[in-house]
Amino acid sequence: MSSQSPRRVIPIKAEPPSNLSAAERSAVLEACARLKELPGALLPILHAVQEALQFVPKDAVPLIARELNLSVAEVHGVVSFYHYFRHSRPGRHVVHLCRAEACQALGAPALEAHAKSSLKIEFHGTTADGAISLEPVYCLGNCALGPSLMIDEELHGRVTADRFDALVSQSRERA
Amino acid sequence: MSGLGGAVKIYVPRDAAALSVGAERTAQAIVTQAQRRGVAVELIRNGSRGLLWLEPLVEVEVEGTRMAYGPVRSEDVAGLFEAGFTSGRAHPLGHGVTEQIPYFKRQERLTFARVGLTDPRSLADYVAHGGYRGLRAALALKPAEIVAAVTASGLRGRGGAAFPAGIKWKTVLGAEASQKYVVCNADEGDSGTFSDRMLMEGDPFVLIEGMTIAGLATGATRGYIYLRWEYPQAKLALEAAIGAAYAANYLGPNIQGSGQAFDLEVRMGAGAYICGEETSLLESLEGKRGQVRFKPPLPAIQGLFGKPTVINNVITFASVPIILDRGAEYYQHFGMGRSRGTLPMQLAGNIKHGGLVEIAFGMTLRELMEDFGGGSLSGRPIRAVQVGGPLGAYLPESQFDTPLDYEAFAAVKGMLGHGGIVVFDDTVDMAAQARYAMEFCAIESCGKCTPCRIGSIRGVEVIDRLIAGEQAAKQETILRDLCETLTYGSLCALGGLTPYPVLSALNHFPEDFVKPVRASSASG
Structure with a gap:
């Protein structure tokens, strides 16, 4: 029966469009994959992203949100709360x-x-x-x-x- | 004991304060000079002894006695070798036997007994100097007996609020839950304080031991150290020590074969002063904005991830092993009134001999600043002292005889807090300091409650108008009214205590607020 109506996969967690470079995108995904099982993983992930990229790019926020099953607002709220996280690339x-x-x-x-x-x-x-x-x-x-x-x-x-x-x-x- | 095949043991601190004035270059110069001269040297990177004006403080072990030289810059090293410092000979930078230096000798080092003495990366050194005796004692006790010992010692939270530690622990012990937590508040954000940092860098095992005992006492099997990002050296020291403790079964699923488990990890903060407030810290550990929670429920009932949680400051946990080892009475007999034991005071700001002074409660502020501190660094008269961090009161000269005791400070509308003492000379502009206190509250407010979030911004504006002389009497009335709103209407100590520095500046130094022509503001 099921073979007669092949299930259509509806991507409900499509990757949000972004301007991240391939290297930035993979750094963010690597940090998420490595740390997301930790209880309270968001701060460790943001630290890892900033350590890799020197800042937390705006377009990393939806990506992290998707990986942690959080809303973009929740992740943005955390990034913007803490003085240490930078939103733009710093000097050397x-x-x-x-x-x-x-x-x-x-x-x-x-x-x-x-x-x-x-x-x-x-x-x-x-x-x-x-x-x-x-x-x-x-x-x-x-x-x-x-x-x-x-x-x-x-x-x-x-x-x-x-x-x-x-x-x-x-x-x-x-x- | 003897070094590597008779090598001379030389100690150069890896404490962040020592590094900030060149300890790394000094250590490298010692290695280079020793090689050039064919002297066998065993270099040990200890914590700081806390005589910070002498950093980098180099110690040489001569026949089992440690001789101090400092401050030793890298360019001084060749001269020290020429003078024979490896045999403890005299040199203009020499101070004799370290432990006979009056600043050190007059202290009562309980919690800081090993800081600066041992190699903080060596578990064997820790154990050789009395480490893990407290844990051993605790493993032989029932949880309720451990809690009873901590209660009997009179230990109060050293983070600032001074709440009795035993009562917190008892609440967690009595709470039924599938998981409980032990959380260390290492978000030492108060300006003028650095005792947590020195302890974590100089004797990280004692913190680990204290937290493990807290786990045994309350049935908690997971611990977190929430550390501020500004302390990268402390992070390295803690992570090395945690690794060594796991390797030797002092952490993990079966602590010293007891069948009891305790896991511990370090989590980094991200530059929010408010995360030193315990409920805000717990929110942050959960991966959220560090916003203060309503209490009740207390963290001891519903803390991290909604589970019963012991949350204490670094020094509080670090004071526990000695209580278990030497007994509650031993600890309890130090101190005065309801303030028992010792408090590591930190002399900071414009002070000649800044550093860490661990003494029993009861000495006066003046004795500490003059006998230990040696007066101001600038040589000018001391005009104001802020005790207890950015939320502590500014004390004028007339209050310098207040004894260092939680209740005595409360009586002069001040607070001892985490033991930080920031000294200002007579060039200080107290109106600028009051303005800064409001500005700091505005920058660091978590935003949850209105008096703190908006009141602090209005506070800056009112102080600006006051010092500009725009209807000054009216502005002062508004400022006092605003401070009352902050005091009684704020959810936590940030908004609730910001009036302390503001009003103490206004009450004790009113002349600074009425200068007709003011010099450019110190904080702009």
């Missing part, structure tokens, strides 16, 4: 500059002003040469040796304006 190096009280007590506001003027960008911006993105951060746990900043995952304490310039130019020289 990300400088996280501490704005919190312990660093304020040692001149963080002046360092922030120097950083913005010397890089000619505001927070969340990227320098014209694509080398450096500047982000605020609220405590790096280095409160006895401030002012502090983190370049990529490298922490620096007692950062003066001169030291800031030296660290930035070292980063520029690195790939």
